[in-house]
Amino acid sequence: MRLSRYFLPVLKENPAEAQIVSHRLMLRAGMIKQATAGIYSWLPLGFKVLRRLEDIVHEEQVRAGHIPMLMPTLQSADLWRESGRYDDYGEEMLRIKDRHGRDMLYGPTNEELITDIFRAHVGSYKDLPLTLYHIQWKFRDEVRPRFGVMRGREFFMKDGYNFDIDQDAAIHAYDRHMVSYLRTYERMGLKAIPMRADSGPIGGDNTHEFLVLAETGESEVFYDRAILDLTLGGRDVDYNDAAQCAAIKEEWTTPYARTDETHDSDLFNAIPAERRMSSRGIEVGQIFYFGTKYSEPMGATVANAEGEKVPVHMGSHGIGVSRLVGAIIEASHDDKGIIWPEAVTPYKVGIVNLKQGDAEADAACEALYKELTAKGLEPLYDDRAERAGAKFATMDLIGLPWRITVGPRGLKNGVVELTSRRSGESEELVPAEAVARLQGIYAGI
């Protein structure tokens, strides 16, 4: 993309409405624009990141054997009356009437809808296990939306639902989600810690929240430092192997890690003092096993091997995709702007032409642009007639992890500069080497 042809309304000054760093940076980098309290338009750059995260979530869900679908945003109140949650959910549910006066709602979650789909079409244990998920906009009418997309009213979320014949099978599904979520966050360049959680209004006993450590997090968290050293790395996971999934869950849930809701100071103080950590965290996902809480009242049953109808065991699992955009920025920025991890960056590399209009600089940039594009290293080429400082400032703000700087000075020696946004370190390379270097960097991502 050529910046002169793009839509990137960056702001030089901090908007008054934004208090926390990710909100400020998303506004300044031209990623979002507030439509009304807690509701945002996603401008091209922000949309690109959002889509990128969505893609990663999809890939990891499919890898775990889960099946994508799409349910609507608007739902009929009838199903929610069946589950009993129409009254329980309270003011956070946005309730609407259609022209016939029928009660509708903008879905804050989809347990009822998915259960309705399940009971209509699945009748036998032979159809299990089944895990369906979708990534869709949700709405919760927060009393006080804030922090930009981190706590908006409208948000984009992956929610998945597993259906299993018994508790053991459902726990396997729970563990599978645990592992797939760990992989998902790791791919995004995030350290997200599973913490024992409170089940809240959704209900159920077995639940973990995934938290990204950040000063601006809404929850206070306590954990054993040992958990920070855990990594899935390139581990080959067989999601059908219940024992392997359980072992990984065990590995990640053995070190103490809890939010203030479930914190137990006796257990915490049993950890060696030097490993006792407390900080703040942003919740970016949660997994639940809730048994037959919905299947029983809503009659979602299957015939077991003996021919008896039994309610299915279910769980639900969510990843806050739009919130993750903010969380990643909270965890990865400096005073100049955002620093995108390679896996989620909107463009893989920025090209800065230091002297737009200079025949050699222009030609070198054009050649690089074509070459990078051909190699799938999607570049953002700043071809505006701006001065160097302005171009650097824009690149730093929007946070592309790599920058190639092209100017007459370097071109005299046939070189361009490849700079890491994170470390600030630069290297002078001939253009072909710079491209090769980037290919290497992005090869495994």
Added chain:
RNA sequence: CGGGCUAUAGCGCAGUUUGGUAGCGCGUUCGUCUGGGGGACGAGAGGUCGCAGGUUCGAAUCCUGCUAGCCCGACCA
């Protein structure tokens, strides 16, 4: 929902106390110079002063009502 605050050009703000028909910085447009970290000079464009009503010869400014947004708290993927 309790408490506090704000609303003036695309963004950040001054002007409101003491009423006289709106200003600064950034951005933006044009031109010239410049060209390795938000450059300089010159010339422009851009505002129903959140909305409605009232007081007044006259309202951004005073009064009443409303709306929207922000902050703290409670709450929360």
